[in-house]
Amino acid sequence: MIVTVVLGLAAAALLGLGWVAQQHVAYTEPLGEMLHVRLLFDLARKPVWLAGIAAMVGGQVLGALALRRADVASVEPLLATNLIFALAAAALFYQERLGPTEWLGAVLVSGGVAAFLVAGRPEGGGIPASGSTVWIAVLIVAGVAAGMVAVALRSSLQTKAMLLAAAAGALYGLQDALTRGSLLTLAQGPAALFTSWEPYLLPVIAATGILLNQSAFDAAPLRISLPATTATEPIVGIVLGVAMFDERLRVDPPALAGEVGGLMALVVGIVILGRSPFLAKSEQGQQAPRDRT
Template identity: 75%
Template sequence: MISTVLIGLAAACLLGLGFVAQQHAAYDEPLGEMLRLHLLLDLIRKPLWLCGVGAMVGGQILGALVLQRADIARVEPLLATNLIFALGAAAVVYKERLGWAEWLGAVLVSGGVAVFLAFGQPHGGDAPAPGSPVWLSVLVVLMAAAALVMVALRLDLQTKAMLLAAAAGMLYGLQDALTRGSLLTLARGPHALAVTWQPYMVAVVAVVGILLNQSAFDAAPLRISLPATTAAEPITGIVLGVVIFSEHLRVDPGALTGEILGLIALVAGIVVLGRSPFLAKSERNPAESRDPECR
């Protein structure tokens, strides 16, 4: 259990550092590049963005290692602490001390994770049977993410960034679930994995999730574009873990109360940290031009 927590926190650290680097690079892109593959083609030429992607991939690899040995409902809350590491990285970069709001957010996030794990005690979970409608759960998540994107296109820039980030978070949660499914299938042999659709779907979901996330980073500062991703991923992953893999959480009244309070504290902490002025430092000078025709 301790090694699982440590690896999960290491994964969250790499994810947080990766998000900070990616947002610094993506925020310089014209708004007209949002939701276009050309945005990724531009970003891939930037060393800072590539370093950020490298850190994120490293975090995802560690996350996959944890998912191989623990349930999604146990891993997702740990990965949600990536915003704490992003905040710490921003504080180091700008050489400023953390205030009471940052400490409050950190306590809420880490405390929410601890409370959820202590009361929920997530356990169990098996690879879905060949005839089980896994695709239906995947379709529901994809449709929900698509609906957020469609709504975002009609709204102001900051709201658009939050909705795109939330859609990206949902896809990241789906990616975690598909990764766990692929790892459980791999236990039956490489051939069993090769003939299933899940590992191929992981690649597709990952690319679309990155595009949505970079579009959110392009639209707004980190304090606006990251918290929604960080909140949506664990919630989506936990729900899919229960629905697809039959993972179990304690459901007696006391446990349910603790689980709900833990998740509320987790989301509240993410919101508090997301409003930190450190995460706003990447917001550019209003005098700078951002392709006015695309506003």
């Protein structure tokens, strides 16, 4: 369990650093490039953005190693602490000190993760007996993400950013669950992995999630766009871990109270940290060649 925690927190640290670097660059891109593949091509020419992507990929690799050792429900709350690391990175980058509000958010996020893990004690899980269960889960998550994008297209800029970020978080949660499934299949041998469909769907889910995330970063500062991703990913990942892989959480009343309380603290802490002025610093001093109202 200790190794899983270390891997999960290291993954979260790299993800947080990657988000700060990506948003710092993406926010300068024209609004007309949102949800267009050319946004990714333009960003790919920026060294800072590429460094952010490299950090994110490193975080995902460490997250995959954690998922190989533990259940989705154990790893997802750890990955949710990436916003703490993003906050710390932004504070160091802009040479600002963390205030009481930021520390409160950090305590709520960390305490929420600890409360959920201690109360729920997630365990078990294996390859689903029925492939239809996995497909139903994939279609539901994809449908919810598509619905959020459809609403975002008719919304104000800040609402658009939050909805696109939430849609990206839902796909990232699905990506984590499919990664877990691929690793469980790999345990049966390389042939079993290559003949399953999960590894081939993963790149599509990942690329779509990145496009939605960068579009959200393009639309609004990190304090508006990142919390929705950070809150949605673990919730979707945990639900899919239970639904797809039969991962078990304790369900007695004290455990349920601790699990619900932990998740509530996690979400509230993410919202508090997301409103931190440090996460808005990346929009200051940048050229904004278009109207954002």
